[in-house]
Amino acid sequence: MTTGTQRRVLVLGGGTAGLLTAHVLAEYADSVTVVERDALPPGPEHRPGVPQAHHLHVVLPGGQQALDGLLPGVVQELCAHGAFRIGIPRDAVLWSAGSWTRRFPTTMHLLSCTRPLLDWVVRERVRKHPRIRLVDRTAAVALLGDATRVSGVRVSARETGPRDPYDLHAALVVDATGRSSAAPKWLAALGPAVPPAECVDPGLSYTTVQYKGAPGSDAPFLGVHIQPDRNHPRGAVLLPVEADRWILTAYGMRGHEPPTDQAGVLRFLGGLADPVLHEWARHNEPAAPPRGFRNTANRRYLYERAGTAPSGFLAVGDACCTFNPVYGQGISVAALQAVALRAALSHRQPGRRTTTRTLQRAVSTAYRPAWQLATGADLQYPATTGNRPGVTVLPQQWYIDRVLARANGNRLIGDALRDVLGLTAPPARLFTPKVAAAVLFAPVPQPLTTLPLHAEP
Numbered sequence: 001m002t003t004g005t006q007r008r009v010l011v012l013g014g015g016t017a018g019l020l021t022a023h024v025l026a027e028y029a030d031s032v033t034v035v036e037r038d039a040l041p042p043g044p045e046h047r048p049g050v051p052q053a054h055h056l057h058v059v060l061p062g063g064q065q066a067l068d069g070l071l072p073g074v075v076q077e078l079c080a081h082g083a084f085r086i087g088i089p090r091d092a093v094l095w096s097a098g099s100w101t102r103r104f105p106t107t108m109h110l111l112s113c114t115r116p117l118l119d120w121v122v123r124e125r126v127r128k129h130p131r132i133r134l135v136d137r138t139a140a141v142a143l144l145g146d147a148t149r150v151s152g153v154r155v156s157a158r159e160t161g162p163r164d165p166y167d168l169h170a171a172l173v174v175d176a177t178g179r180s181s182a183a184p185k186w187l188a189a190l191g192p193a194v195p196p197a198e199c200v201d202p203g204l205s206y207t208t209v210q211y212k213g214a215p216g217s218d219a220p221f222l223g224v225h226i227q228p229d230r231n232h233p234r235g236a237v238l239l240p241v242e243a244d245r246w247i248l249t250a251y252g253m254r255g256h257e258p259p260t261d262q263a264g265v266l267r268f269l270g271g272l273a274d275p276v277l278h279e280w281a282r283h284n285e286p287a288a289p290p291r292g293f294r295n296t297a298n299r300r301y302l303y304e305r306a307g308t309a310p311s312g313f314l315a316v317g318d319a320c321c322t323f324n325p326v327y328g329q330g331i332s333v334a335a336l337q338a339v340a341l342r343a344a345l346s347h348r349q350p351g352r353r354t355t356t357r358t359l360q361r362a363v364s365t366a367y368r369p370a371w372q373l374a375t376g377a378d379l380q381y382p383a384t385t386g387n388r389p390g391v392t393v394l395p396q397q398w399y400i401d402r403v404l405a406r407a408n409g410n411r412l413i414g415d416a417l418r419d420v421l422g423l424t425a426p427p428a429r430l431f432t433p434k435v436a437a438a439v440l441f442a443p444v445p446q447p448l449t450t451l452p453l454h455a456e457p
């Protein structure tokens with residue numbers, strides 16, 4: 001992309017990644033048009049293009065920082081609309097590796113709200129930018145250009161098919177069409193090499209139920225997460241969201257899929273490592289029937305590799321790299337990618353062009369830690385498909401196993417692990433001298449097997 005204000009940018013997809021990318025690029029472009037297939041609702045409502053929005057969507061601390069850096073005050077605005085900031089580990093009860101986590105003082109907050117609220121608040125902020133135009137009910141159907149350069153997009157204003165296509169031209173086309181992006185197919189039609197892809201699939205399935213009610217001031221916890229492990233590949237998480245609702249998501253790896261009817265969900269919850277969620281669900285009233293979601297593999301396209309994409313094309317968000325959702329990373333990574341794009345554009349050399357490959361590299365650097373965390377964890381499950389790492393990673397796995405065995409009861413190790421999982425620190429945080437000493441020499445804490453109903457001082 002040539003920076004300056006004479007250029008036009010097209011962003012395909014008006015989800016979180018598309019909107020945040022548009023917001024950043026609008027500082028460097030003459031105009032940014034966001035082309036969205038759905039009709040964009042006037043409020044926080046569901047729409048067909050984001051079917052995952054019915055499921056729990058937390059924003060990790062690293063994502064909150066990134067969102068606030070892009071749209072100052074946005075986290076506070078979400079909280080003003082009823083989003084919860086849940087202190088971890090103090091406010092929630094968390095089961096993993098055969099033990100509850102001790103409820104030590106909080107070191108990070110999860111932001112919990114519905115996805116429609118998050119999208120709406122972000123959309124209304126971005127919409128106000130004078131150089132951004134949102135064009136909804138319009139689907140991208142093909143890329144224009146040739147093997148060396150993408151020069152625009154063919155769009156159709158009809159939701160049902162490409163019957164009335166017309167062309168939009170731009171210096172830069174950004175694919176933010178999400179997990180089911182057709183860009184690899186569109187690029188193949190232009191002739192360049194198909195982008196290499198990697199997929200690690202634990203076969204995770206989600207079933208989500210919304211319940212009526214809100215945590216009272218005397219609630220023993222603000223959230224529950226029972227995490228799976230190699231021996232129990234089932235889990236569930238419960239968090240409050242705005243408008244007096246709780247969202248409960250049950251999930252299982254391949255062969256352990258949760259049913260999608262209410263009685264089946266209850267049965268599934270009864271089979272978890274602890275009965276707390278089964279009991280909770282039995283005593284609360286669903287607000288809507290359960291909803292399932294199956295397409296959850298980790299997958300990335302290596303667009304940043306030389307020769308895999310023409311200039312003038314950039315992929316962001318799930319269209320570039322999508323994660324097993326159970327780690328709650330996608331939105332945070334989309335925000336971190338937008339921050340990385342802004343940094344790459346603002347550090348450009350005066351008088352020199354910023355290539356799309358430079359921008360694509362910034363995007364991939366931003367998602368890489370999350371990719372390593374998600375795929376590293378998923379490859380522990382025997383039923384996961386994808387390239388298994390060689391023996392060279394065995395020492396690292398041995399170390400991470402020691403981290404996990406101690407994190408629930410050892411505050412130093414637990415805090416470091418939460419920083420990494422929350423995307424506020426790189427994985428190297430687990431190898432700093434103090435943490436490494438504890439990982440290598442501290443004994444495994446006594447497992448806490450009774451539900452910790454009280455926070456620790």
Ligand SMILES: Cc1cc2nc3c(=O)[nH]c(=O)nc-3n(C[C@H](O)[C@H](O)[C@H](O)COP(=O)(O)OP(=O)(O)OC[C@H]3O[C@@H](n4cnc5c(N)ncnc54)[C@H](O)[C@@H]3O)c2cc1C
Pocket residue numbers: 012013014015016017018035036037038048049050052055056057058059060138139140141176177178179206293295296316317318319325326327328329330331332333334
């Ligand atoms: C079940 C589930 C639970 C999840 N939970 C979490 C969580 O807790 N925390 C978290 O951070 N992430 C979570 N994620 C991941 C998160 O949903 C994604 O990472 C996030 O939506 C990525 O944003 P995006 O803008 O890239 O894509 P999307 O949000 O999918 O947006 C893509 C947009 O492109 C539009 N579009 C598609 N095709 C076209 C086209 N041809 N032309 C024009 N527009 C088009 C769509 O209508 C949509 O608006 C979860 C995902 C799933 C599946």
